[in-house]
Amino acid sequence: MLGINGAMELLLKVITPYTQKHTQVIRTAAEVLAALLKSKSNSRRAVNRSYVPRLLRLHQDWHSHDTAHSFVPIRRALLLCLKHIAKLRSGREAFLAAQGMEILFSIIQNCLDDQSLEPVISIVLQILRQCYPKSPLPLLTTSSAYSFPVPGIVTSEAPRVLTEEDYEDDSEEEEDKDSDSEDVKEEDDDLETDVNKLSSKPGLDRPEEELMQYKAMCLELSCSFEELESKPGDDLNSDETEYANHHHIPTAASPKGLFLNKDQISGGQEKEVLVQNSLLSRVKMGRSSIHLTSKRGPGMNSYRNVHSNDPGIDSSGSDVSDIQASFLEDAGDMDAISCPRISASFSNSTKTRETAEFIDQLLQTHLKPMVFHDPYLYMAKARRTRSVADFTMMAFPDFWGHCPPLSAQPMLQRKCGVQRIKILEDVRRLIQPSDIINKVVFSLDEPWPLQDTASDCLQFFSAFESGNLRKAIQVREFEYDLLVNADVNSTQHQQWFYFKVSGMRAAVPYRFNIINCEKPNSQFNYGMQLTLYSVKEALLGRPTWVRTGYDICYYKNHYRQRTAGAGAASGKCYYTLTFAVTFPHAEDACYLAYHYPYTYSALMTHLDILGKSVNRKQVYFRQEVLCQTLGGNSCPLVTITAMPESDRADHLEQFRQRPYQVITARVHPGESNASWVMKGTLEFLVSSDPVARLLRENFIFKIIPMLNPDGVINGNHRCSLRGEDLNRQWLSPSAHLQPTIYHAKGLLHYLGSIGRRPTVFCDFHGHSQKKNVFLYGCSIKETLWQAEATVGTSNLSEDVSYRTLPKILDKLAPAFTMSSCSFLVEKSRASTARVVVWREMGVSRSYTMESSYCGCNQGPYQGLQFGTGELEEMGAMFCLGLLVLELKSGSCSHQLLTRAAALLSAEEESLDFYLQR
Structure with a gap:
């Protein structure tokens, strides 16, 4: 008025x-x-x-x-x-x-x-x-640059020109202040409050007779002792034998004290993986840290000049030999590393034979031996991996290998006002456009290469396994706008990136802006850095992924997605991740990634080497195929336990009565940290650590280390080739559309049907919004209490043992924190592995274990970012937690308690601490 x-x-x-x-x-x-x-x-x-x-x-x-x-x-x-x-x-x-x-x-x-x-x-x-005028992303379409013809997917319509009318009023306030709160609020209105839904057990989602197919995946329950032994190399085909020169499997000690004996592969007599330091020496005691062999100091970087301001290294790379320098020109080219897709022309190619000899010479001369990695075997595995884009290149870091840095890197201390400066630089583009180059230098959408090697701009590339970069635009001389690709057959999930950049100058800060991120906040605002791998550093003997980048911030930008039509929600907002990098060498080839990459080919290589590393008289290690994926790749299933003492009936009976533990990982492809945790679990379980021996002798481990191979291979962040989140398909998966979930669930149902329901089920994940490592579990009462819907629940009984394992891990694992754990059941999570295994299979200890992309804000690693070493350690600590969980249970055998007491007798205080009832 x-x-x-x-x-x-x-x-x-x-x-x-x-x-x-x-x-x-x-x-x-x-x-x-x-x-x-x-x-x-x-x-x-x-x-x-x-x-x-x-x-x-x-x-x-x-x-x-x-x-x-x-x-x-x-x-x-x-x-x-x-x-x-x-x-x-x-x-x-x-x-x-x-x-x-x-x-x-x-x-x-x-x-x-x-x-x-x-x-x-x-x-x-x-x-x-x-x-700032809202505008569409500089893309012809927001759909992925890759498409895969699968059932149920309709080809999207051709893109249309966007106008101002396509955007709704963007009336929310634009906060400009540097974000200072990273607390992630749990939404109570999503909690499941229907007691019947929480407590009822749905029926089987398939004919019961179908479950018998999984009997073949549990041969440990039926085969004789002789049949249990599989011959090394059974699963290695002739192509792999040709290129997998196992003489090159490393024999040097790793930073964690693990090493392999060369004789275990080339000499025929298998030796057990040795462990110099027991896992028990690396646990944390309450909230104070004992001496940790793996604890990192905050003052070290793996590359002494990771920001190129250390005069200790010649940034020109003049100490790199001629053979190394020539290799840099096409580092990662499968033509240069002899891993093409078509074997017929490959075997007769003179050029390929020459490059194969060249690479063999390079590897023998310069490769730093790495435990559980073999470049020759990796090439063979990569050659068999099937991708949507039919990749013909390998990323150098995946081929050459990675050694964890000797010390963890501290979280980045963010400069005050950096976000404001970046926003004003964006505004300057609008009002002072004269210095804007705006030149597309790389694009997956163009049918011809855009790289101009004669110019002094950076060169980009991402067409390799797990790679993701869709477009690069040179904005100013040393500034580039980057766009990542949406998941295959999708228009969303732009977060994961992994690409090569080359042609850089020394001592020059380059600014990169990834302008089509989707999440409203990120750990990049709270100390997290991206990861970098330098080829020149690797050839100098330092093959390491390190954290890098400064002036990092993450904020909403002016790009919007057009609305779908009348009555549609307002256009989706996009966010910019901006960071500066000063590369360690001039004219290097460097790889930048959201997190430490771990490819499908790396997994298959790792499993092969693990299988050949074990003493088969003591360790039962079986790798088989759970199913084939939509993309035609094998989804591996691994079984690990101890061999029976003999083929006597009582020993075989003890062998077959061991309870099961089921562990899965990498259902979300961009969560590569889950694979590093899984790597630590696998390596620990086959090791000679006394704790690992006890675990093998008392449990059978069924492990699916990668539930979404296709997504990992094709650089997806969250989805399968159908563009759907596989961790939302557990309620009613299809054998034809979601085969890995269908058969993983079928295997769990089979175990339940024969009375062998797992003691623990855990699905390894990565978390982009929180720090530390923590568990999500399931509790009816805690969910109803949180939702203040406790009427009529006084007589509701519940097994409270779901809290025991996280409490144990809180005491044991340096990276774990109980305070971040949650046991609430949300409606939106009803179709996840954790909730379905809890409800349908009756596994009270059904968990998702989340590992931060960033690092820790508590405990011994407080203020440090995670490296691969800390993630692998968490995988081993999870196994230790399973042993302590069994020791604390009422059904624990006297024999196991006695052996555990003997194992821990050197640290009586520790034994009391672990076994507090």
Whole structure:
């Protein structure tokens, strides 16, 4: 009513240009006007009456004359008026027409560091972000650059030109402040409150007779002792034998104290993996850390010049030999590393034979031996891996291998105001476009290569296993906008990236902006860095993925996805991850990734080497195929236990009565940290550590280390080749559409049907919003209590043992924290592995174990980012937790307690600590 009756016009007359008289009245009038303009109808009147240029002139006048900053509240109130008007599209158009972007940009340039002007700076930045014209991503379509013809997928329609009408009013406030809170709130309104749904057990989702097919995957329950022994190399075909030179399997000690004897492969007599330091020496005691052999100090970087400011290394790379330098030109090219897809032409190719000899010479001369890695075997495995884009290249880091750094890197200390600076640089592009190059230098959407090797711009590449970079645009001489690819057959899930960059200069900061991220927040705002692998560093004997990047921040940008049509929700927002990198060498080939990559070919290589490393008289290690994926790749299933003492009936009976533990991982391809945790689990279980021996002798481990091979291979972040989240398909999976989930669930159902329900089921994941490692479990009572829906639940009984394992891990594992664990059952998680295995199979200890992409904010690793060593350690600690869980159970045998007591007798205090009842 006040707006209709001329109140705003009256108030605007009271707000005069700068004066030192009646300032309290002017302030009040400006604040009242700002309050009235919160109404959209009043804001429309303000636009129609040309208030925007008048308000801009008033603010300019007060800003230029108020040099002592005595009247900041008046200036702030005038800006609030503009901010409210800018919530309307017509208001933003009026603001742009009045040169508002230029005026406010000029005003803020000289006062960013003035704390007394914080109330003004904050609102100016919000207005600039609100009024920055919204635009579509610089892509022809948001659909993935790769498509795969699978049942149930309809080809998307051709993209259309987007207009301003495609975007809804973006009326939410644009916060400009550097984010200082990373707390992730749990949504109580998603909790399942239906007691029947929580407590009922659904029927079998397939004919019962179908379960008998999984008997063949549990040969340990039926075969004789002789049949249990499989011959090494049975699963290695002739192609792999040709290229897998097992003489090159490393024999040197690793940083964790594990090593392999060369004789275990080449000499025929298998030796057990030796462990110099027991896992027990690396546990944490309560909240105080004992000496940890694996604890890292915060002061070291694996590359001494990871930011190229250490004079200790010649950044020109002049100490790299000629053979190394020539290899850098096409490092990772399968033609150069002799791993093409078509074997017929391969075997007769003169060029390929020459390059094979070259690579063999390079490997023998320069490769640093690595435990559980063989480049020759990796090439053979990669050659068999099937991708949608039919990759013909390998990434050098995956081929050459990775050694964990000797020390963990501290979390990045974020500079105050870095986000504001980046946003203003984005605004500068709009109002000062003369220095913008805007040249596309790489694109998966172009049918021809865009790389200009003669120019001095960076060269990009991502067409290799797990690679993800869709487009690179040179913005300024040393700045690039990057776009990552959506998951195959999808328009979403842009988070994972992994690409090669080359042609860099030394001692030059390069800025990269990944402009089509989707999540509203990221650990990149709270100390996390991306990972980098330098080929030159690897050839110098330091083959290591390290954390890198500075001036890192993550914020909402001006790009929007068009609405789907009338009545649709507003266009999806996108976010920018921006970071600067100073590369360790000039003219290097470096790989940048969201997190430490772990490919499907790496897994298959690892499993092969593990199988050949074990002493088969003591360790039962069986690798088989759970099923074939939609993309034609094998999904491996691994069984690990101890061999029976003999073929006597009582020993075979003890062997077959061991309880099962089922562990899965990597259902979400972008969560590569889950694979590193799984790697630690697998290596520990086959090791000669006394704890591992006890575990093998008392349990049978069924492990599916990669539930989504196709997604991993094709660089997806979350989905399968059908563009669906496989961890939302456990309720009713299809054998034809979700084969890995269907058969994983079938195997679990089979175990239940023969009375061998797993003691623990755990699915390894990665978490992008939280720090540390933690578990999600399932509890009816905790869910109902949290939802305040406890009526009628007084007689509800529940097995509370679901809390025991996380409590144990909280005491044992340096990276684990109980405080982040949750046992709530959400409606949106009803079709996940954790909830389905809990409800349908009756496994009370059914978990998801989440590992942060970032690091720890508590415990011995507080303030440090995770390296692969810490993740692998967590995988081993999980196994130790399973042993302690059994020791604490009422059904634990006297024999096991006695053996465990003997094992821990050297640390009696530890034994008491672990076994507190």
